[in-house]
Amino acid sequence: xxxxxxxxxxxxxxxxxxxxxxxxxxxxxxxxxxxxxxxxxxxxxxxxxxxxxxxxxxxxxxxxxxxxxxxxxxxxxxxxxxxxxxxxxxxxxxxxxxxxxxxxxxxxxxxxxxxxxxxxxxxxxxxxxxxxxxxxxxxxxxxxxxxxxxxxxxxxxxxxxxxxxxxxxxxxxxxxxxxxxxxxxxxxxxxxxxxxxxxxxxxxxxxxxxxxxxxxxxxxxxxxxxxxxxxxxxxxxxxxxxxxxxxxxxxxxxxxxxxxxxxxxxxxxxxxxxxxxxxxxxxxxxxxxxxxxxxxxxxxxxxxxxxxxxxxxxxxxxxxxxxxxxxxxxxxxxxxxxxxxxxxxxxxxxxxxxxxxxxxxxxxxxxxxxxxxxxxxxxxxxxxxxxxxxxxxxxxxxxxxxxxxxxxxxxxxxxxxxxxxxxxxxxxxxxxxxxxxxxxxxxxxxxxxxxxxxxxxxxxxxxxxxxxxxxxxxxxxxxxxxxxxxxxxxxxxxxxxxxxxxxxxxxxxxxxxxxxxxxxxxxxxxxx
Ligand code: GLN
Numbered sequence: 001x002x003x004x005x006x007x008x009x010x011x012x013x014x015x016x017x018x019x020x021x022x023x024x025x026x027x028x029x030x031x032x033x034x035x036x037x038x039x040x041x042x043x044x045x046x047x048x049x050x051x052x053x054x055x056x057x058x059x060x061x062x063x064x065x066x067x068x069x070x071x072x073x074x075x076x077x078x079x080x081x082x083x084x085x086x087x088x089x090x091x092x093x094x095x096x097x098x099x100x101x102x103x104x105x106x107x108x109x110x111x112x113x114x115x116x117x118x119x120x121x122x123x124x125x126x127x128x129x130x131x132x133x134x135x136x137x138x139x140x141x142x143x144x145x146x147x148x149x150x151x152x153x154x155x156x157x158x159x160x161x162x163x164x165x166x167x168x169x170x171x172x173x174x175x176x177x178x179x180x181x182x183x184x185x186x187x188x189x190x191x192x193x194x195x196x197x198x199x200x201x202x203x204x205x206x207x208x209x210x211x212x213x214x215x216x217x218x219x220x221x222x223x224x225x226x227x228x229x230x231x232x233x234x235x236x237x238x239x240x241x242x243x244x245x246x247x248x249x250x251x252x253x254x255x256x257x258x259x260x261x262x263x264x265x266x267x268x269x270x271x272x273x274x275x276x277x278x279x280x281x282x283x284x285x286x287x288x289x290x291x292x293x294x295x296x297x298x299x300x301x302x303x304x305x306x307x308x309x310x311x312x313x314x315x316x317x318x319x320x321x322x323x324x325x326x327x328x329x330x331x332x333x334x335x336x337x338x339x340x341x342x343x344x345x346x347x348x349x350x351x352x353x354x355x356x357x358x359x360x361x362x363x364x365x366x367x368x369x370x371x372x373x374x375x376x377x378x379x380x381x382x383x384x385x386x387x388x389x390x391x392x393x394x395x396x397x398x399x400x401x402x403x404x405x406x407x408x409x410x411x412x413x414x415x416x417x418x419x420x421x422x423x424x425x426x427x428x429x430x431x432x433x434x435x436x437x438x439x440x441x442x443x444x445x446x447x448x449x450x451x452x453x454x455x456x457x458x459x460x461x462x463x464x465x466x467x468x469x470x471x472x473x474x475x476x477x478x479x480x481x482x483x484x485x486x487x488x489x490x491x492x493x494x495x496x497x498x499x500x501x502x503x504x505x506x507x508x509x510x511x512x513x514x515x516x517x518x519x520x521x522x523x524x525x526x527x528x
Contacts, residue, residue: 001123001132001133001135001156001157001160001164001165001166002021002132002133002134002135002165002166002167002168002256003135003137003153003157003165003166003167003168004017004018004134004135004136004137004168004170005137005141005150005167005168005169005170005194005199005201006137006139006140006141006169006170006171007140007141007142007169007170007171007172007186007187007190007191007193007194008140008171008172008186008187008189008190009140009172010139010140012170012171012172012207013170013207013234013243014068014136014138014170015036015067015068015071015072015136016071016075016240016243017168017170017205017234017243017247018034018068018071018072018134018136019034019068019071019072019074019075019076019243020075020243020244020247020252021134021168021247021252021253021256022034022072022075022076022078022132022134023075023076023244023273024244024247024248024252024253024268025131025132025253025256025257026076026077027266027268027269027270028253028257028264028265028266028267028268029264029265029266030131030132030265031129031130031131031132032076032078032130032131032132032133032134033078033084033127033130033132033133033134034069034072034076034078034080034133034134034135034136035083035084035085035086035122035123035133035134035135035136036066036068036069036072036084036085036086036135036136036138037085037086037087037119037122037123037135037136037137037149038066038085038086038087038088038138038139039087039088039137039138039139039143039145039146039149040053040087040088040089040138040145041087041088041089041092042087042089043087043089043090043093044063044064044065044085044087044089044090045064045065045066045087046064046427049295050295050298050300050301051295051297051298051301053066053067054067054298054300054301054303055067055070055300055301055302055303055304056456057069057070057080057303057304057506058429058430058454058455058456058503058506059079059080059081059082059084059430059454060079060081060430060431060452060454061081061082061430061431062082062429062430062431063080063081063082063084063085063429063430064429064456065080065082065084065085066085066138067300067303067304068136068138069084070303070304070307070506072084073506073509074307074508074509074510075243075244075510077509077512081126083122083125083126086119086122088145088148088149091115091118091119091122091148092115094118095109095114095115095118111148111151112148112151115148115152116148116151116152116155119149119152119153120152120155120156120159123135123152123153123156135153137149137150137153141169141190141193141194142190142193147197150194150197150199151197153165153167153199154197154198154199157199163260163261164260166202166203166256166259166260167199167200167201167202167203168201168202168203168204168205169190169191169194169201169203169204169205170204170205170207171186171187171190171191171204171205171206171207172186172187172207172208173186173187173206173207173208173212173216173220173233174186174208174209175208175209175210182208182210182212182213182216184216184219184220184223187204187206187220187224188219188220188223188224191204191223191224191225195225200225201224201226202226202230202259203226203230203232203252203255203256203259204220204224204226204230204231204232205232205233205234205252206220206231206232206233206234207234207236208233208234208235208236209235209236210235211233211235212231212233217231217233229251229255230255232247232250232251232252232255233250234246234247234250238277238281239276239277239280239281241273241276241277241280241510242273242277244270244273245270245273245274245277248268248270253268272510272511276314276510276511279313279314279317280310280313280314280319283313283317283318283319285317285318285319285525286318286319286320286321287313287316287318287319287320287321287343287344287521287524287525288321288323288341288342288343288344289309289320289321289322289323289342289343289344289345289346289521289524290322290323290324290325290338290339290342290344290345290346291305291306291309291322291323291324291325291346291348292325292326292327292330292345292346292347292348292358292359292362293324293325293326293327293347293348293349293350293355294326294327294328294350294354294355295348295350296324296325296326297326299324302348304503304505304506304508305346305348305376305505306322307505307508307510308504308505308508308513308514308517309322309346309517309521310510311509311510311513311514311517311518312508312513312514312517312518312519312520312521312522313521314510314513315513315517315518315521315522316518316521316522316525318521318525320521323341323342325338325339325362326355326358327354327355327356327357327358327359327362328354328355328358329358330357330358330359330361330362331357331358331361332361335361335362335365339362339365339366339369339371342371343371343372343524343525343527344371344372344373344374344520344521344523344524344527345362345365345366345371345372345373345374346373346374346375346376346379346520347359347362347363347373347374347375347376347378347379347380347382347383347499348376348378348379349376349377349378349379349456349457349503350377350378350379351378351401352401352402353402356382356402359378359379359382360382360385360386360389363375363379363382363383363386364386364390366497367383367386367387367491367494367497370494370495371527372495372496372497372520372523372524372527373494373496373497373498373499374498374499374500374516374517374520375498375499375500376499376500376503376504376505377456377457377500377501377502377503379499380488380489380499380500380501381399381411381459381461381499381501382399383489383497383499384410384411384461384474384489384499385397385398385399385410385411387469387472387474388408388410388465388468388469391472391473391474392468392469392472394407394408394410394468396408397409397410398410398411399411399412399459400412400413400459401413401458401459408465409462410461410462410465411459411460411461411462412459412460412462413458413459413460414460414485426458427455427456427457427458428455428456428457428458428460429455429456430454430455431452431453431454431455432452432453432454432455432480432487432502433450433451433452433480433481433482434450434451434452434453434478434479434480434481434487434488434502435450435451435478435479435480436449436450436451436477436478436488437475437477437478440475440477440478440488440490441477441490441496441498441519442477442478442488442490442498442516443477444519445515445516445518445519446515446516447515451478453487453500453502453504453507454502454503454506454507455501455502455503456503460485460486460501461476461485461486461489461501463484463485463486466486473491473492473493473494474489474490474491474492475489475490475491475492476488476489477489477490478500485501486501487500487501487502488500488501495523495527496519496520496523496524498516498520500516504516504517505517
C-alpha cells in the first residue's frame with residue numbers, strides 16, 4: 001500500500017504524481033490499483049458545481065467521482081471503479097446508517113474507531129490480485145477535515161505492517177525571487193505536522209519551480225528525517241505527459257521498489273510518453289478548437305474534454321489550441337468575431353438554463369458555416385433543439401429541463417426519471433451499449449458497430465418526434481439496443497457535425513485517443 005498525502009498548498013499535482021507512479025510500477029511488471037479518499041462532506045462530487053471541484057468524472061460502473069480518477073485512467077490505462085473513490089460524506093452516511101440499524105449493539109459510535117474502521121475497510125476492500133494499491137488522500141495536511149483519514153492510514157500501517165505501507169508526502173518548495181533562494185521551511189513544517197499525527201513520510205516529493213540544489217535537499221533530508229535519496233524533486237513540466245518521464249529520471253519508482261525490497265520485473269518503457277511529449281511540444285501544424293460552455297473560467301471543469309482534444313491532436317500530428325468561449329458571451333453579433341479563427345467547435349455538457357441561448361446560436365453558426373462540430377450531452381441536446389426550431393420549424397421547441405411547458409419537448413425526461421425526487425445519483429450513469437449505423441461518419445470513426453460509452457444525464461431525445469426528424473438531414477446513427485434511446489446524431493449535408501448523448505471524453509487516453517476526437521480533429525485540420 002502506498003499512501004500519498006499533500007502539504008503546504010493544494011493543487012500540487014498529487015493526482016498526477018500518483019498516476020505517474022502507477023504507470024511506472026505497471027511498466028515494471030506489477031499490477032496496480034489507484035484510489036482516492038476525499039475529505040469533503042458531499043457523498044460524491046455528483047451534486048457539486050464544476051466551479052467548486054472541477055469536472056465530475058464518471059466510471060464504467062456509474063460512479064460520479066473526483067476528476068483525479070480521470071488522470072489515473074489516462075495514465076495507467078486501468079478503468080476506475082465505484083470502489084476507487086470515497087468521501088467523508090459517504091463514510092459518515094454508511095456509519096450513521098449502520099447506527100440507525102442498531103448494528104453497533106449499543107456502543108457509543110465515535111470517530112475513532114468507527115469512522116477510522118470504515119476508512120480502513122474501504123482501503124482494503126475489493127483488492128485481489130493487485131501488487132500495489134496507491135491511495136491518494138485529498139486535501140492538505142493540517143486541514144481539520146483530513147484528520148480521520150490520516151489517523152486511519154496511520155492505524156492501517158501499524159496493522160498491515162510498516163514495511164508493507166509506504167508514505168509519500170508531496171509538498172511545495174517555493175522559490176523566492178527577491179532573495180533568489182529556494183525555501184525548505186514550508187516543507188519542514190508540513191512534515192512536522194504529519195509526524196505529530198504519527199506518520200513519518202518515507203519519500204518526500206518536492207514540487208518546485210526550479211531544480212533544488214544539493215544543500216537544500218540535505219536540509220529537507222535532515223529536518224524531515226528521510227534519506228537524501230528519498231527527497232525527490234518534481235520541477236514544473238511543459239506538458240503533463242512528461243511527468244512519468246521526469247519521475248523516473250528522479251528515481252521515484254526505484255525508491256518505491258527499494259522500500260518494499262522488491263525487484264523490477266521488467267524494464268520501464270517510457271517510449272510512449274516520449275513520443276507524446278515530443279508530439280505535443282513540437283508539432284508545427286496547429287488547429288484551433290473552441291470549447292463553448294458556462295464553466296470556462298475554471299479549466300478543470302472540462303478536464304477530460306480538453307485532454308481528449310489533445311489526444312486527438314497527437315493522433316493527427318497537430319497541436320490543438322483550445323479557445324475557451326463563455327456561452328453567455330455568444331450572441332448573433334459576436335459569433336463571427338469569436339469563431340473566426342476556429343476550425344472546430346465543441347459544445348460542452350452542462351445543466352440548467354444559464355448560457356443556453358449562446359449555445360444555440362453557436363450550434364446554428366457551426367451548422368450553417370460548415371464548421372466541424374462535436375456536441376456532447378447537453379451540447380447534443382441543444383443541437384436537436386436548434387435543428388427542431390430553425391430547420392423543422394418548431395419555433396418554440398426546447399428541452400423540458402429548460403422550459404417544462406414547451407409545446408415541442410424534443411428533449412424530455414423518461415417516465416422513470418419523472419417520479420424521482422432526489423437529485424444525487426439519479427441520472428443515467430455509467431456505461432451503456434450503443435449500436436451504430438454502418439453508413440455513417442461515426443461508424444467510420446469507430447470502425448465497429450457495437451460500442452459502449454459512459455453517460456451522465458437525466459434528459460433524452462424524445463422519440464415521439466422521431467418521425468419529424470426522419471425526413472430531415474439530421475440522422476440518428478447510434479441507438480441504445482435495449483431502450484431504443486437515441487445516442488448519436490449527425491448531419492447529412494455537413495462536413496462533420498456529430499452530437500453524442502454520452503461522454504466520449506471519459507474514455508480517451510493519451511496512449512489510445514478516442515476515435516471520435518481523432519476523427520473530429522482530423523476534420524477540423526482539413527478545414528479550409
Ligand atoms: N442537463 C442535461 C441532462 O441532464 C445534460 C447533462 C450533461 O450534459 N451531462 O440530461
